[in-house]
Amino acid sequence: MPSNVSFEYENAVSEYQQAASPEAKLAALQKMKSMAPGHKGGENLRKDINKKIAGLKKDIDKRKKIEKKKGSRESIAVRKEGIGQIVLIGLPNSGKSTLLNFITGVGTTVAPYPFSTKKPVVGMMDYFGGKVQLVELPAIVEGSSDGKADGPQVLSIARNSDAIILVASDKNQEKVLVEELNKSGICLNKKQEKKELKKSFTINAFEEQDLEKLREEIFSLLDKILIYTKKPGSKADYDMPFGLPLHSTTKDVARHLHKDFEKKLKFARVWGSTKFEGQRVSKDYELKNKDIVEIFA
Numbered sequence: 442m443p444s445n446v447s448f449e450y451e452n453a454v455s456e457y458q459q460a461a462s463p464e465a466k467l468a469a470l471q472k473m474k475s476m477a478p479g480h481k482g483g484e485n486l487r488k489d490i491n492k493k494i495a496g497l498k499k500d501i502d503k504r505k506k507i508e509k510k511k512g513s514r515e516s517i518a519v520r521k522e523g524i525g526q527i528v529l530i531g532l533p534n535s536g537k538s539t540l541l542n543f544i545t546g547v548g549t550t551v552a553p554y555p556f557s558t559k560k561p562v563v564g565m566m567d568y569f570g571g572k573v574q575l576v577e578l579p580a581i582v583e584g585s586s587d588g589k590a591d592g593p594q595v596l597s598i599a600r601n602s603d604a605i606i607l608v609a610s611d612k613n614q615e616k617v618l619v620e621e622l623n624k625s626g627i628c629l630n631k632k633q634e635k636k637e638l639k640k641s642f643t644i645n646a647f648e649e650q651d652l653e654k655l656r657e658e659i660f661s662l663l664d665k666i667l668i669y670t671k672k673p674g675s676k677a678d679y680d681m682p683f684g685l686p687l688h689s690t691t692k693d694v695a696r697h698l699h700k701d702f703e704k705k706l707k708f709a710r711v712w713g714s715t716k717f718e719g720q721r722v723s724k725d726y727e728l729k730n731k732d733i734v735e736i737f738a
């Protein structure tokens with residue numbers, strides 16, 4: 442770890458790397474700027490940050506202008522945030538809002554009439570400090586893939602997501618959903634030619650669920666591991682773990698922290714999957730879910 446940057450600065454960097462929206466990236470960059478070392482050695486760093494800030498501001502402005510132009514034809518696309526985006530898909534009145542409320546506590550309208558949710562509703566699920574974005578999509582009906590009920594727009598959000606939860610109380614409901622997804626080019630759990638493969642499971646929102654088990658099941662749809670990082674000599678950061686692909690190594694964590702760290706990485710210590718707490722591991726050590734990693738660079 443270079444000694445000329447502060448712990449707070451490193452935190453701002455990881456905030457920047459985790460930020461999913463341009464606005465969040467900008468906020469993190471501004472934090473980085475205020476914490477960057479003031480001495481002469483930090484000059485290039487500050488220059489680099491300023492350049493990034495200017496670029497982002499430009500991008501955000503551009504997007505705002507485009508959105509303004511589109512006016513009422515505004516897209517219903519949902520910007521990804523957190524370690525993964527999972528959509529809830531179901532027929533009208535199938536319990537999507539009920540499920541989203543149960544998992545995330547987001548107060549969306551649960552109503553006895555169909556199509557009570559007309560726009561995607563976002564809730565963030567906490568998974569041991571990691572945030573998984575759950576998106577309730579407007580209801581799917583038979584014919585959605587042919588254009589009914591804003592189907593194409595809704596299904597395109599599903600296509601862009603990382604995984605899918607089918608909310609269905611019986612096999613017939615499930616079948617309709619699978620067919621509509623299929624017709625719009627999405628296959629579930631098993632690869633089909635020329636179709637986008639998504640991991641998925643089906644759930645009945647009106648049956649009692651074990652929330653802890655459900656959280657695990659949802660997280661496992663993402664094929665990721667949660668990694669906590671720790672600065673030598675300080676406590677692990679449990680608030681902002683990384684979501685990295687399965688089989689990631691200590692080297693991947695270093696790269697995720699900072700692009701230079703991968704080269705500089707000497708070794709790491711790991712708490713969790715190793716035989717001993719804080720065991721020293723090599724650069725290619727394959728990490729497991731919820732490991733704590735301390736990088737020595």
Ligand SMILES: Nc1nc2c(ncn2[C@@H]2O[C@H](COP(=O)(O)OP(=O)(O)OP(=O)(O)O)[C@@H](O)[C@H]2O)c(=O)[nH]1
Pocket residue numbers: 531532533534535536537538539540550551552553554555556557558559579580610647
């Ligand atoms: N079929 C069924 N409905 C129930 C059950 N328990 C509650 N409901 C009601 O089902 C209705 C629909 O729930 P929501 O969670 O709003 O369903 P939704 O899928 O979000 O509906 P839309 O957003 O309108 O597509 C609510 O009025 C619930 O109270 C149950 O066991 N079975």
Ligand SMILES: [Mg+2]
Pocket residue numbers: 537538539550551557558577
């Ligand atoms: Mg709803």
